[in-house]
Amino acid sequence: QVQLQESGPGLVKPSETLSLTCTVSGGSISIYYWNWIRQPPGKGLEWMGYIYSGSTNYNPSLKSRVTISEDTSKNQFSLKLRSVTAADTAVYYCVRDPRKSGSDYGRHFDLWGRGTLVTVSS
């Protein structure tokens, strides 16, 4: 079955760039929408953005700092968040939205990675 696994540094210094990669196994990233969602400790969920067939869409509140990209040869997609502060400390999840182009359904998230905690601290 399809599985998602996040990887990347667990500690990032303030003002630097947070970089995470999601490896998708058991299925191709060439279909579906692939998302990053984060959750600060003890708080709720925040959608960050997605990539779909090379096209991206970002949360307006993060748009100036976020880039999501894909490497189809490795079946991976990645997140870069620039100029991080302590407020960016969170568990970061890579997540699948199972819609296909033209779907009648709205965005929803059926498959989640286990999440990786990234702490922003000097």
Added chain:
Amino acid sequence: EIVLTQSSGTLSLSPGERATLSCRASQSVSSSSLAWYQQKPGQAPRLLIYATSSRATGIPDRFSGSGSGTDFTLTISRLEPEDFAVYYCQHQDTFGGGTKVEIK
């Protein structure tokens, strides 16, 4: 920007009881776009319901969703011990703040 409000911060219920969780949108939303998730401590969220009332794969039928316009409901007909968790509603790029269902 649509805001989702889950007004019942915590519900204290006993196993076997019925749980009714609410999610109110700041403006009318499409029923095809409202989803619910369950999250247990230390785990990723799990999709329960999408398009207001469609159960995700493997979700027991004690979970049901309903609603339209601005008011949506997740109902757990009889709480099992494993159902005590935090529940989030979601519309497009927005999540509600969550409702915790705890053991009374």
